[in-house]
Amino acid sequence: MPGDKSVSHRSLMLGSIAEGRTRVSGFLAGEDCLATAAAMRSLGVNIEQPGPTEMVIEGVGRHGLCAPQGDLDLGNSGTAMRLMAGLLSGQSFSSVLTGDASLNSRPMSRIIKPLTAMGAAIESDCDGTPPLQVSGGLRLHGIHYDMPVASAQVKSAVLLAGLYADGSTSVTEPAVTRDHTERMLRTMGVAVTSAGGTISLDGGQVLNGREVRVPADLSSATFIILGALISRDADILIENVGVNPTRTGVINILQGMGADISLENPQLLGEEPVADIRVRASQLQGGAVDPALVSLAIDEFPALFVAAAAAKGVTTFTGIGELRVKESDRIAAMASGMRQLGIQVDESDDGAVVHGGRFGGGEVDSFHDHRVAMSFAVAATIADGEVLIRDVDNVDTSFPGFGDCITGIGADIRVVDD
Ligand code: S3P
DSSP states (O other): OOBOHHHHHHHHHHHHTSEEEEEEESOOOSHHHHHHHHHHHHTTOEEEEEETTEEEEEEEOTTOOOOOSSOEEOTTOHHHHHHHHHHHHTSSSOEEEEOOTTGGGSOOHHHHHHHHHTTOOEEOOTTSOSOEEEOOSOOOBOOEEEOSSOOHHHHHHHHHHHTTSBSEEEEEOSSOOOOHHHHHHHHTTOOEEEETTEEEEETTOOOBOOEEEOOBOHHHHHHHHHHHHTSSSOEEEEEEEEOOTTTTHHHHHHHHTTOEEEEEEEEEETTEEEEEEEEEOOOOBOOBOOGGGGGGSTTOHHHHHHHHHHSBSEEEEESOGGGGGSSSOHHHHHHHHHHHTTOOEEEETTEEEEEOOOOOOEEEEOTTOHHHHHHHHHHHTTOSSOEEEEOOGGGGGTOTTHHHHHHHTTOOOOOOOO
8 A cells, every 4th residue: 555645745844844864664655745745845855755655855954944936836735735834834935835726726714714823924815715825934923723623734734833933832623633743743852742632832842853654544545445345255454554543433434334344463653553454345234424433534435435335225424514625525526426326325515325226337527536536446346337437647646556456456447548
């Protein structure tokens, strides 16, 4: 499995503002993380890629970044845009952050609001979308922020700005979100406390470069897990996958639906827990998915929709409104494609009801969303006819090699060029 996207982004950003060298292995060389690497290079950081999944970052320290020559293009990556906005708010120079059509239509007010409260100045389009103009040379001060949405990107943006702020910065999250930023900051020598849903740090702390070993990405592994579960007789082992408890909601949800998934050989890879994941084909059963697990499985719902379609009975998802502002409106994208393939899906503002059934053949649109494209590719493995998925280039943002990987376990997939 390819490396974890969230951890790979953070290794570049934190490694860049650390003192000394950070060596990264298991790095995800997907388009999203390569966009972050290009942005950090534009800010004057020397980043070498000695191997396909290795990066060496010569940290410049918290105040060593330089003004970029042009706009920083973050492609399709919301993580890059939101975390960089926090990081750049504390610099002495101004910068402009932009992205592709999807990223430039995603909501940024969620970071602009707390960062402005810290003393930053960020201009967006009038509807709160990128490009973002981040002013430099402003003095930031610590705040306490009660996050209205459970978002690791917002939490991380505020914490990164907090490194540059006077005093202490804290964030309270309404539900637990992925904690990779906090873990990596700690191993780089920053004191970060987490208690009762509140995470705090003091400004002015120094980061020390170090070795980062990136686990395999559970969000990517999910597509292979799903493929095995809904197959006739698969029994597969996926090695060295990140099983940070802030990410494993998908395993809990699938196990609740009757999936035969077990974790073997658990260990720590640096600050991140990993395990080998054993998956055996299983008859899934529909039911109500616990909304308390949503923030722990936030990227896995497109795949879970497919699991629900392959399950017996009806599956109800609630509290998933955030899916509407991901790389696409994922509730609408999945519902429309699944209906196209003969599955009944009832949508609401922040939920969906998926009726178990049989996928037929047909044509679906990925809406330029990597996880929608991969979910339909897995659905196609059990469809009665051929499935054509439009617009699959974006799979490379998170899972380069997906086609070969799933073909390697028996799927019949071809990429057709228009
Ligand atoms: C991410 C946080 C999540 C997730 C995204 C990666 C991160 O976004 O969907 O793919 O690396 O912090 P939100 O913070 O918008 O929930």
